Amino acid sequence: MIKKTYPHHFQSSSYSSPQPGSSVIITGAVHGNETCGTLAIRRVIAELEEGRLQLLAGRLTLVPVCNPLAYHLEQREGERNLNRRLIPTTDPQEFEDHVANWLCPLLAQHDVLLDLHSFRGEGEPFVLIGPENNRGPIESFSHEKHELGMAMRLGVHRLVDGWLGTYARGVQRRQQRLADDADAKTVANANTQFGVGTTEYMRSVGGYAMTLECGQHLDPQAPAVAYTAIVNSLRHLGVIAGTAPEAVAEMEALRIYDVIDKLHDDDSFVREWRSFDVLAQGELIGIRADGSEVRADQDGRIIFPDAAARAGEEWFYLTMPNPRLTDLAKAGA
Ligand SMILES: [Zn+2]
Numbered sequence: 001m002i003k004k005t006y007p008h009h010f011q012s013s014s015y016s017s018p019q020p021g022s023s024v025i026i027t028g029a030v031h032g033n034e035t036c037g038t039l040a041i042r043r044v045i046a047e048l049e050e051g052r053l054q055l056l057a058g059r060l061t062l063v064p065v066c067n068p069l070a071y072h073l074e075q076r077e078g079e080r081n082l083n084r085r086l087i088p089t090t091d092p093q094e095f096e097d098h099v100a101n102w103l104c105p106l107l108a109q110h111d112v113l114l115d116l117h118s119f120r121g122e123g124e125p126f127v128l129i130g131p132e133n134n135r136g137p138i139e140s141f142s143h144e145k146h147e148l149g150m151a152m153r154l155g156v157h158r159l160v161d162g163w164l165g166t167y168a169r170g171v172q173r174r175q176q177r178l179a180d181d182a183d184a185k186t187v188a189n190a191n192t193q194f195g196v197g198t199t200e201y202m203r204s205v206g207g208y209a210m211t212l213e214c215g216q217h218l219d220p221q222a223p224a225v226a227y228t229a230i231v232n233s234l235r236h237l238g239v240i241a242g243t244a245p246e247a248v249a250e251m252e253a254l255r256i257y258d259v260i261d262k263l264h265d266d267d268s269f270v271r272e273w274r275s276f277d278v279l280a281q282g283e284l285i286g287i288r289a290d291g292s293e294v295r296a297d298q299d300g301r302i303i304f305p306d307a308a309a310r311a312g313e314e315w316f317y318l319t320m321p322n323p324r325l326t327d328l329a330k331a332g333a
Pocket residue numbers: 030031034117118
C-alpha cells in the first residue's frame with residue numbers, strides 16, 4: 001500500500017555499446033535530500049547526449065533519483081530508509097519496498113555499482129567499500145581487488161570498510177535487548193537483513209560496489225566530487241573514452257569496528273561530534289539517560305554520529321586504523 005501517492009514512476013537511463021565491457025550502474029538520491037549525485041548524474045546524461053562524453057564499451061545505467069518519494073519530500077526517507085533492508089519483497093508495505101522491487105533487479109543486471117550520497121555534518125568526502133575476500137556467512141565476497149582498485153581512483157582520500165560485519169554485531173545486541181512487546185519498527189531494526197543497502201545487495205548478487213559520500217548535503221563542491229568520481233570510474237573501467245586515472249597516492253583507510261545504539265531517546269552526546277573526529281581511548285562520548293557514561297574503548301575516529309537518533313537506533317559508529325592500508329599499497333591497487 002502506497003500511503004503517499006506522489007510520485008508514480010521510477011526512472012533510469014541506459015547506454016549500451018556494441019563493444020563488450022563492464023556493466024556499470026550509478027545511483028543518486030537513495031536518500032532524498034542527498035542530491036549531489038542527482039546533479040552529477042544529470043550532467044553526465046547531458047554530456048553523453050551532447051557527445052562530450054563517449055561510451056566506448058559495455059553498458060552504463062544512470063539513475064538520478066532512486067527514491068522519488070523522499071526526493072520529492074526533500075528528506076532522507078519517504079516511508080523508511082531505502083538503504084536498509086533493501087531486498088525484493090512479494091508483500092510491499094512501504095513506498096521503499098516498491099523501490100526495492102524495481103531497483104534490486106536493475107542492480108542485479110550490472111557488475112559494478114557506484115552509489116552517490118552526501119552527509120549532514122561538515123567533513124571531507126570518503127568512500128565506503130565492502131569486506132576483504134571471504135566465504136563467511138555475513139557478506140561473502142570475491143572481488144576485493146577490483147573494488148579497491150576503483151575506490152582508489154574516485155579522487156577522494158579517505159576509505160572506510162567494516163560496515164556490514166559491525167552492523168550484524170549491533171543487530172545481535174539489539175535482538176538480545178528486544179522486549180516481547182516491541183513495536184514493529186523495533187523488530188525491523190533488529191532484523192539481520194536490515195543492514196543490507198545498495199552496495200550490500202550488489203555484492204549479494206555477485207557484483208562489487210561502493211558508496212561515495214561526496215560532502216555535506218548542500219556543499220557546492222559535492223556535485224563536482226560526484227561528477228569526477230563518475231568520470232574517473234568509467235574511464236578506469238574502459239566504459240567511456242578518456243585517459244584512465246591513476247590511483248590516489250594518499251589514502252587514509254579506516255575500519256568500522258563497533259556501533260553504539262541509543263537505548264533511550266534522551267541519551268545525549270557531551271559535544272557536537274562530527275564524522276571522523278578523533279577519539280582517544282577512554283574519552284567521554286556521551287551520557288545515557290540513566291546517567292551512565294559512554295566512552296571510547298580505544299583510539300580511533302567516530303563516524304555517523306546521530307544526535308537525533310531514537311531509542312533502539314544507531315547512535316554512532318567507531319572506527320580504527322584499517323589493516324588493509326598496507327595491503328592496498330602491496331596490491332598496487
Ligand atoms: Zn545517504
